[in-house]
Amino acid sequence: MLSLDLDKLVVDRSRMQENTYFRPQLTKTTRMHTRTACLYLVLFLLLFPACKSRLQTANSSRPIQFTFLQLNDVYEIAPLEGGSVGGMARVATLRKQLLKENPHTYTFLAGDFLNPSVIGTVKLDGQRIQGAHMVDVMNHADVDYVTFGNHEFDLNETNLQARLDESEFEWISANVFHQTENGLRPFTISRNGHTDSIPAYAILDIRQGEQRLRIGILAVTLTTNQPSYVSISDPFQAAEKTYALLKDEVDAVVALSHLAIEEDQELARRIPGLALIMGGHEHDNMIHRVGNTVIAKADANAKSAYIHQLEYDAATGELKVNSTLKKLDESLPLDPEVDQVVKGWEAKAYAAFRQQGFDLNTPITTLKVPLDGREASIRNQPTNLGVAIARAMKEAWPGAHCGIVNSGSVRLDDQLSGSITEFDLIRALPFGGKVLKVEMKGSLLTRLLEAGLQNKGKGGYLQVYGLEKKGDKWFIDGKEMQADAAYQVAISDFLMSGREENMEFLRTDHPDVLSVIVPGSEDIQRDIRLVLAEYLKKQ
Structure with a gap:
């Protein structure tokens, strides 16, 4: 599957130190030979001024056209909604169609694909799959470039390294580093006996006849979810530094990002020279323009993809971006090879x-x-599935006043209908996790609920039961919530870890957390999926 494409040139990772652009170190003998060669070249140009290089850098009046196929936040390898939408086999078909139209076609995935998924939780030979299925399918679908999303770091250090080594596509990151016993280093990839560092950027070398176009690609990730083996630096500073290294080496620069949309917009303001930001993190399609920079995100799970048709005008130095959202539905057949995988x-x-x-x-x-x-x-709103989960949690704990779960716990991206099985619940809630009973003050509960509203459009948006907001006040069991009163809350263990976006304050050691009850190994509350199953059986 790994093939050499002369249209694609990735910066030599083994010769890069973090964000430093590689320049060869010449020996004394090499420098002498280089000076001699330069003298001959000068004489040649003086004697034959009409001669031109066979390969010229974007100096023809004919525009150079190329295509970027963009995906982001893909957790499921198979189609959803009864097989009617999404699926990596459809991505492979679309890629092949685009390649027929333009051989200069490149496929990007803007982070979040190794976790979570139902298949990723499965153990084979004693080891959890942990994204190996996704890497295998992406290899067969011939994805070209990816960057890290925050969910890549749900994997432990060993599993993430294994996935990197299995990848036949190229990783890029300007701000994600490996925390090692020797200090911060870029993550590495070992293939075929060679170990290379993941570069801060890549360069596409596109050749059209005698024309040559160089496009720089930098990549950055948001700073949430940093386990002990990972260090993520400020994405804006990293992008600015990398852009400064790139801009004089290439004809144009684009970005691959896994940031919140507000951060993508700030990135475009800080680096107005970026022609395009192919983003991730949000799971709904969107397109924005900040100045001359296009910012695009597709729907999660390959329900859609962005097709960016780019055209570089050498005469003006202008890079035009024409972006089209493509729905991946039954109008696209499944690629047989990828579907078999x-x-x-x-x-x-x-x-x-x-x-x-x-x-x-x-x-x-x-x-x-x-x-x-x-x-x-x-x-974005309460749904009957989200409310059912929250209600199931509340009813699982006697005396609980309300139930709260983050929407990001639900990874179904589909509707459950008809006959429901255990496998459907595993698909809906692949993380599992415990349901805790937490006694907290009303002031902390109010703060949590308001943070949930701020997370609209993200996984931190809360699904609740037993709670209602009227005007600017919150009501619990029909009564106005009091700041100093104590309330019993059935809540997921993940939310109480402080790892949800904008909810870092919510931890079991918070002074307004009065008590925490953790279920035992035989209690139904030990797994949110068991809690939901028990609730549904009673309906």
């Missing part, structure tokens, strides 16, 4: 779940109304 991983996952005792096909209940777990819905 996908089905192979699904078969392994189903077999492993059965070995673990999950009765995947036995119905839990039959729904009269579909439960909405689509990310465009559940991350």
Whole structure:
């Protein structure tokens, strides 16, 4: 699958030190030979002024056209909604179609693909898959370039390194570093006996006849989710430094980012020379323009992709960007080769779940109304699935006043309908996790709820039961919440870890947390999926 494409040139990672652009160190003998060669070249140009280099850098009047296919936040390898949308096999088909139109076509994924997913939780030979299925499918789909998303660091150090080494696509990052016993270093990738550092940027070398165009690509990631083995520097400073290194070496620069949209907009303001920012992190498609910079994000799980058709005018130095959102639906057939790889991983996952005792096909209940777990819905408003989970949590703990869960715990990006099985609940809540009973003051609970509203459109948007906001006041069990009163809250263990965006304050050691009850190994509250299953059985 790994092939040499002369249209693509990645900066030699083994010769880069963090964000430093590589320039060869010449020996004394080499310098002498170089000076001699330069003298001959000068004489040649003086004697033959009409001669031109066979390969010229973007100096023709004919525009150079090339295409970027952009994905972001892809957690599922298979199609969703009954097979009608998404799926990496459709991505492969679209890529091949674009390549036929223009051989200068490059595929990018702007972070968040190694975790979470149902298949990623499966154990094979005693080890969790942890994104190996996604890397394998992306290799077969011929993805070209990726950067880190915050969920890449859900993996432990060993598993992340394994996924990097398995990748046949190129990683780029200007601000993600490996915390080692020897200090901060770029992460490395070992392939075929060679170990290279992940570069801060890459350069596309596009040749059209005698014309040559060089496009620089820098990449940055937001600073959330930094386990002990990871260090993420300020994305703006890293991008500015990398852009300064790149701008005189290339004809134009674009960015691959995994930032919040507000951060992408700030990046465009700070570096107005960027022609395009291919972003991730938000899961709904959007396109913005800041000055001359286009910022684009597609829908998560390859429900859509952005096709950027770029045209460079050598005469003016202008790079035009024409961006089109492409829905990946049944109008695109599944690529047979990639679809076969996908089905192979699904078969392994189903077999492993059965070995673990999950009765995947036995119905839990039959729904009269579909439960909405689509990310465009559940991350922006209360949905019947989100409310059902929160209610199940509340009812699982006697005496609880309310239930709260972050929408990002739901990774279904689909609707549950008809006959529901254990496997459906595993798909909906792949993280699992405990349901805690936490006694907290009303002031802290109010702060949490307001932070949830600020997270609209993100995984930190909260789904609640037993809570309601009227005007500027919150009500619990129909009564106005009091700042100094104590309330019993059924809440996910993840939210109480302080790892959710804008909720770093919410930790078990917060002074307004009065008590925490953690379920035992035999209690139903030990797994939110068991809690939801029990609730649905009663409906």
